[in-house]
Amino acid sequence: MKEAGATPASDVVVPVDVKQHIVEFVSDSGEGAQTVGQIFGAVSAKMGNGAWTVEIIPAEVEPPRRSRAGASGNRIRIGRSEIRNAGDAADLVVAFNEQVLYSRIDVGALREGTIILLESKWATDPRQSVRQEFAAALEDFEQRKYQVYQLPLEAETLKLISDPRRGKNMWALGVVCAIYGRDIEKIRGELAKKFARKGEALIESNMALVRAGHSWAEENLPLRFQVISEPREKPMIVVNGNQAVALGAMAAGIEVCSMYPITPATSVSHYLAAALPRVGGFVHQAEDEISAIGFAIGCSYAGKTPMTVTSGPGMALKTEFLALAVMAEVPLVIVNVQRGGPSTGLPTRVEQGDLLSALFGEPGDAPKIVMAPSTHEECFDFMVTARKLAETFRTPVIVLTDANFATGQQPIPRPVVTEDWLAPPFDQSDWVDGVAPYDWDPVTGLSARPIPGQLGGKYVLTGLAHDEQSHVAYESETNQRGMEARSKKLATLQRSLKPPTVHGEQEGELLVVGWGSTRGAIEEAVDRLREEGHKVSSVFLRFLSPMEPGLRQIFARFRKVMTVEINYSDDLEAAHTNEDSRRYAQLAWLLRAQTLVDVDCWSRVPGIPLAPGVIERELRHRLELYAQTER
Amino acid sequence: MKEAGATPASDVVVPVDVKQHIVEFVSDSGEGAQTVGQIFGAVSAKMGNGAWTVEIIPAEVEPPRRSRAGASGNRIRIGRSEIRNAGDAADLVVAFNEQVLYSRIDVGALREGTIILLESKWATDPRQSVRQEFAAALEDFEQRKYQVYQLPLEAETLKLISDPRRGKNMWALGVVCAIYGRDIEKIRGELAKKFARKGEALIESNMALVRAGHSWAEENLPLRFQVISEPREKPMIVVNGNQAVALGAMAAGIEVCSMYPITPATSVSHYLAAALPRVGGFVHQAEDEISAIGFAIGCSYAGKTPMTVTSGPGMALKTEFLALAVMAEVPLVIVNVQRGGPSTGLPTRVEQGDLLSALFGEPGDAPKIVMAPSTHEECFDFMVTARKLAETFRTPVIVLTDANFATGQQPIPRPVVTEDWLAPPFDQSDWVDGVAPYDWDPVTGLSARPIPGQLGGKYVLTGLAHDEQSHVAYESETNQRGMEARSKKLATLQRSLKPPTVHGEQEGELLVVGWGSTRGAIEEAVDRLREEGHKVSSVFLRFLSPMEPGLRQIFARFRKVMTVEINYSDDLEAAHTNEDSRRYAQLAWLLRAQTLVDVDCWSRVPGIPLAPGVIERELRHRLELYAQTER
Amino acid sequence: MYGLKQDWALEPRLRHFVIEDYQGLTARWCPGCGDHSVLGAVQRLCRDLQLAPEKTVVVSGIGCSSRFPHYMNTYGFHGLHGRAMPVACGVRARRPDLNIFTVTGDGDCCAIGTAHWIHAVRYNMKMTVLLLDNNIYGLTKMQTSPTTGRGQFSNTHPGGAPLSPLNPLSVMLGITNCSFVAQTVDWNPGHLMATLRKAFDHDGFAFVRIRQRCPHYMPKVWDELIKDPSKLLLLQHPEGIPTDDAVERVLSNRVEHDPTDYLRAHELAARDDVVPVGLIYKNPNAERYDLYAQKGLEMSPEERVAAINRELDRFTV
Amino acid sequence: MYGLKQDWALEPRLRHFVIEDYQGLTARWCPGCGDHSVLGAVQRLCRDLQLAPEKTVVVSGIGCSSRFPHYMNTYGFHGLHGRAMPVACGVRARRPDLNIFTVTGDGDCCAIGTAHWIHAVRYNMKMTVLLLDNNIYGLTKMQTSPTTGRGQFSNTHPGGAPLSPLNPLSVMLGITNCSFVAQTVDWNPGHLMATLRKAFDHDGFAFVRIRQRCPHYMPKVWDELIKDPSKLLLLQHPEGIPTDDAVERVLSNRVEHDPTDYLRAHELAARDDVVPVGLIYKNPNAERYDLYAQKGLEMSPEERVAAINRELDRFTV
């Protein structure tokens, strides 16, 4: 253990050059570790580093202090080039007490050698129990081979302000900025954004703390890391997935977000509630999720462009209306920010468990478009695409994101919004005489839809089986024809899609298939194995319904195909199942049925994102296993 | 055309011996064709014939008279041995006017040569339009090669009573009884059951009409058919599928049916509403389907045995609570009487469209037991099994029946109810000390559950991720463990199941796989082809989740495997799809994913049961197709 | 598939509408069903007010009564059981130009639709709402509805309904922002028309409970009420539903009632010896959520793109 | 897994319960959260009445307030958001022997749970219902609830809530069979206890709306009410909530109110200048659906088998 304060650093510490580094700030809830973590991420992005910032959130609203349950903060992974996942173990952790640090240890966020900057004041706490806990922890940390530096966090903060809980985060930020050579004047800009309304004085007092931390670290800490960055040419925005979705929604011309609060989807509407009125729309908070989608469907029927956003339990409630939207062909974008299921499950945690229910959740045949962005950029872009597809294919479109996206922040190129994205679905000129409201094209299944107000377009939308005139019809042939038309639309879209791009070699031993927010981690794992010479590639599906074409051909070029997903499957090696009963991961299930390829899977439900190192280990294990069983 | 009344029959008409015959009664709604159809079926059953009776129901409550939309009645198929589906075209139809007959012609219920007994009075109707319609129809019928006999239905009835609308059905019944040599004294018993409360006089006046019709036919109609019957040894009950479900529910010890009305499920609860109070229970009509299942879950949590019953749109609304029941392991029997979907769809019509949503409808992983009875007897038996499995496996069990069962009536052996079927799930002796409320067995995933009132069993049920103590738990391992335990239960049940029995040869060219109410028709079609020497067999799955074991082995013995289902799939020969995009029928999809066998399918959504002849034709076509493409 | 014109403004057209312009498919209700009279009344109302059919939307749920839109020759939305309200509110949200009628049944509104009904009353968005209350589930063949009388036989309560009926009027009066509650009967065309007219003119959520005959399943219940007009209590007031001689001749049991008198409204609504017909309650000061929802409707595409860019500025590093 | 004993009768045991017998996991609400006081009061009530913990079930939905069951050492059901009522009614249906508490929040009860709430009031099954009304969605981090004040900032209405709050008391008074409606505040332990006690003793659905502090998200709203006790109007009546000196000392603003006076109850419920605390309304004659539901509970297995055989007879040919 190093006693940081007591070890004057040599004047010139030569920075260690690193490709990427993972930094965490953890504190009790309310001590502001989240704020400074975000600022650190934003400043790094501004300087041109790749960055991924993810929140550490306690399960309770006001958890007890100095408790594992109360850990609150941020993990920031920065790198020379783009960073697309939260990485493996942390390289450096700033902890405001040893208990919150334990919550990170519990989830495996640390490794041997991790540098810990730990508030030192607990050693002299008036409560004996606290002193003991702290001493025991220090001993334990030494055994775990962490590099601990004690920080006089509160003591130094108190030199500048009277309530250290309102400032030690800034001082700590200063320390970390010194370690990573961050430009602290860039912090000013971030603080100005944050405290715009609260006035210059607050910004200044915070900057003073940052500077103080910075100077202290320069004098007392022998730690310097350099993550080379190149200033960007194009403007970037730093957003989490929910913000990207919200911005994408506005750019898509969506003017109504009809929702009911649910974690982790709510923050999409929090931002939209503030922003939509500024761009000419509003958020409707309905009395429940059923009403939320019903209201959105009403909007869409009336020619306006709505969305609804929710998570697992809310999706369940929307099932009936979703089927109506499919049956009556009402365009609608539904965003499902997936969380841990089933039932209330793990409300704040990540899972990819809603794929099969998105495809097959509704009684009866309800073909619809299902998309899953796999990057932050796609979170934005897919909203625009989804709205376009919804209108063109006259159908609901489900966009599946997840809690990993919701809380993970990343710099992405600033999108250029164009006016035609906003265009209303239709003008109100007269409906073409004699064209039926469901004039299903015999090849594509597509039809144009009339909007109330359009002369000559009058029709009565119904969820009953209906003919081209939207008249209720009980005839066998009519029912078959309507079903066929709706099914054809998916085939039509599928014909317009390109096969997905394989990441890595086009053929080899193992192909890893994924979808959604795991992309960054899976590709990083695959790249590590490739560097070692393994013939592993990966491919990501962004369209799940219809599925992108050409999969069988791609799969055929690999000896073995498997998916990696964050949802439940019976393990390949589990004793309780056999080939007859094994329950596969959700994408694997789809791929098996569609391609008849023996697609294996490795999936887990840890409630946290899959780290690249974890995936790497499992892929390595699979490679060995396949080698044993198949050669 | 034969002018029946005008053609005195020879004294002794020799009856034509037939293996089976299909008779229909059709009238305007309210004219009682349904009543007499049911009586004819019951009497035939009583005499020892196999019988299947199915209602013909108009879509509206009080449709206009003499309209195709208004056709109301019954089809009765009787046979020497057991009859397990409604058959192909009718052999003999009694029609109260020619318009309702057209509605039967429209759905393909008639064939060349079908005998029609048609009310003659329209020829002399005061309205010219009616006379014209009637005349035109007679001409048309001749062209269609039907054998038409005119009946003085109203004229003869008027000889006995003043309002013919309240009696001509009975007279017609007498006619048909004469044709088929039915014992008209047996009718008395049926009438007595029906009119028990209304008094002897009504029964007598109806019997008089039956006798009059009988005599008239003996004198005037040259038609006699003989369907040989053997008096049964064991007592039989005549029930439709919904009644069988309701009786099974009571026999299973279910004391609460918590429901919200929805066609075609409601009749289960109509009967239970009358019967349950007699056997010590009650029907709860909730304010909606969500509340209905919530109430049932509350009952079950409190140690009582409830069920809920619904159809498509109601199932959609139950999605969220169903996931809770899976997550918190609450035993519950859910009956889904499937109807045409998606959305409101075809409320009165048959479909098998809810299989995938039953398995995968809930966001997150929600393994549960899904069963589908394939005969009327199973409709009864599976309720008893379902309740037992629900308790033993501590899980919801979905029983999928459909509108075909709901309205099809059949004689089945009278079940012998035993007391242990009724036993409450638990006594209230103390909970074993130290046993957790979710003491998941590491091999089977099973655990016993405490019931409020049990000393020492206190726990707080939750839909959040939880540990063995039912404490909310956010840890990765706990979440994984809970999921695994719930998944293991399916594997455990699967290990206890036997492979399904193949109908026909154990190997061959084509294996047809089916589920649910199509069994009778599929096996009849298969048998016809087998008689012609085709190597076709069939197999029925009654467990859909988990699936019965040994399927791969069975499939391997056939050159080609396909499913026949009443739900939507892209046709094998449809131009709009290809192997990449074809959307398969629901069971086919499951089988492909699980077995990786290239399971083909033929499925349709006509809203009416698949007739054996239709299936036979399609199988024949498939045999040709396979022969072309594969040899 | 994307349009060109941004606004929904309609060029003025010189058109005159006759009753047939509002008639859609032939109504398939039972003979004598009260829904027929309501349909006729709504069609006459449209004609009298010369509502452009293409600017008129009839939203409904599922039930006999909810087949209403098919029989109108306007735009219609025959949605899900119990869910007419959210759809109608959604249609209204960004379309102040449309005439909206919402048609619902006693099961549709007061059972499965309860939550949406309560909250729609509170949102108070401008529309005319017709509750066709026949005290039974008609379409599904005679199950108890929340408004079914206690002891009444039904298929789900063969021993008689165990609870006294819910009173939709009393329920609504307890909801903040409730702005217009009227009651009428389908078999008094004069009063029905006058009530619909008043409701249509109301600036907010105008709720009319129409006692509707179901001769098919509940002949007795309705016969009694129809045969004895003294069972109806006609509410009169200058602010209320205007009544003419024809109406007053039949409805001799009358009382003055100021519809802004909240407690009196409660008292009247709760009466079960008579059926009060007329305007039970009106609150002209209730807040309107549709006015809130329509904000920003006038923004041009350029303004919107500029505004979105300002949003992106917030995230730009 | 099937049991042997048919009846649920418990042999009498001689046991004495202390407060710790009702304490479950450590409550994880924010410091100062009103839920803590309600939890304490319910635990004291159980102790005072010596309720057998294993015969007591606490049912809830989802929300901060709905974590309640975990902190009790009884049976509990922490179900779905908005769906506490149907579950609690189901528990009651065939178990007259259990003590049932239902705990819900203002979002849980008055937004997503509206339909079940309205109908549970109508069913009037015996249970004690606690609405922990903090005027906000707590668990999901500060969104508008139906009872949020107009203009109040929230994360879904950063410009202020657009509508005046729903009044749960007024809503319930409009429901047929409503039998017990009381209001109290979490920060007056004496009145809270007295109210819970009265509610528990009520034979039917006893609904208590508890104004509950959420210092985390709504410190101002609650501070104002707490600091000025004259904002509370204490209702007093021999039939009402008994009040002692301690309560009366704090609550000096008092009025007599006969809880069986329906119109007066409406008038009081609707007041927004003060918060009436006490028993707003009581109807001892309301019908009870649980009595209907319990029919046949006493039948023996032999009787049931015989009855089922009689049913089979009906179908036998």
Ligand SMILES: Cc1ncc(C[n+]2csc(CCOP(=O)(O)OP(=O)(O)O)c2C)c(N)n1
């Ligand atoms: C989710 C759902 N549940 C149930 C039904 C079946 N259903 C159709 S209409 C209806 C009730 C109709 O009663 P009401 O609303 O009073 O209308 P009425 O037919 O009497 O006019 C029911 C239960 C359905 N279509 N959807």
Ligand SMILES: Cc1ncc(C[n+]2csc(CCOP(=O)(O)OP(=O)(O)O)c2C)c(N)n1
């Ligand atoms: C179906 C569903 N929708 C939304 C949510 C998210 N959610 C959980 S609690 C809650 C609201 C909590 O507010 P309230 O009922 O007032 O309880 P409080 O937290 O204030 O005590 C919401 C919207 C959910 N769990 N389930």
Ligand code: SF4
């Ligand atoms: S059943 Fe009743 S409500 Fe339905 S159409 Fe017939 S009369 Fe009207």
Ligand code: SF4
């Ligand atoms: S957020 Fe509010 S309601 Fe929730 S625990 Fe904290 S103070 Fe209580």
Ligand SMILES: [Mg+2]
């Ligand atoms: Mg009705």
Ligand SMILES: [Mg+2]
């Ligand atoms: Mg709340």
